[in-house]
């Protein structure tokens with residue numbers, strides 16, 4: 300498609316371009332917000348978005364990418380549910396000369412198989428969470444339970460690494476149980492129930508580290524049903540900064556979250572506009588910032604500011 304480009308205040312316009320978006324699913328509030336913002340960004344830039352929801356299955360993402368290639372789209376956005384198994388389908392897109400931009404998660408494939416990746420430093424997010432907890436508990440013995448993200452996903456791998464980096468020099472902090480909650484509220488609650496039962500009704504648990512806020516929100520429900528006070532008896536630290544974690548913080552039921560912007564599409568579409576215009580190659584990684592929020596950071600105000608943003 301001949302691309303007519305005019306730069307507007309909100310970012311480069313790309314009238315008439317068609318982009319295929321292989322989205323993981325709608326497993327969390329954060330994911331829903333990313334989808335909402337991607338649709339808005341495409342609309343504002345005159346980009347025709349072909350959307351595919353993979354229901355968190357890699358085979359559905361691979362099929363969607365193949366259909367985008369067959370359609371001859373001008374670019375593909377991919378939020379890869381897991382980090383491995385992408386080489387052949389990315390090679391097919393490359394041979395069709397269709398640029399692929401990764402959103403919010405990484406792949407193990409070589410970087411010449413995608414134009415760029417937009418996302419946070421996932422290891423750093425885990426470090427920020429661990430440093431907050433280490434600072435919060437001081438020298439007190441602290442038995443930690445961990446709700447991991449989707450098994451094999453780059454956030455689950457990297458957020459675990461980062462948190463362990465941060466606590467390795469604090470022998471009083473130990474992760475005593477760690478299991479996937481698949482980034483969902485429901486499984487986060489269910490796994491937390493098993494942690495509570497296994498840990499003397501939760502009395503032996505000092506803190507929960509959840510790889511995303513949705514699992515933390517589910518776990519908070521389980522902690523309350525076990526008759527304990529989340530945010531006090533069991534400290535709660537997680538990642539994403541979705542509205543409901545700020546609501547929990549305002550109620551004293553959660554303690555800290557590390558913000559992950561859901562606007563990955565803005566930088567992605569900017570990079571594509573430059574690439575479509577004159578072949579400009581973006582950096583292979585466009586990093587979004589990670590900011591710590593605690594109960595001291597006006598959680599009620601943050602809730603009001605964020606609710607309705609598509610979470």
Ligand code: GZL
Nearest residue numbers: 326327329403404454482511
């Ligand atoms: C992280 C992103 C994660 C969010 C979760 O970059 O891929 O996926 O933290 C979402 O809420 O499920």
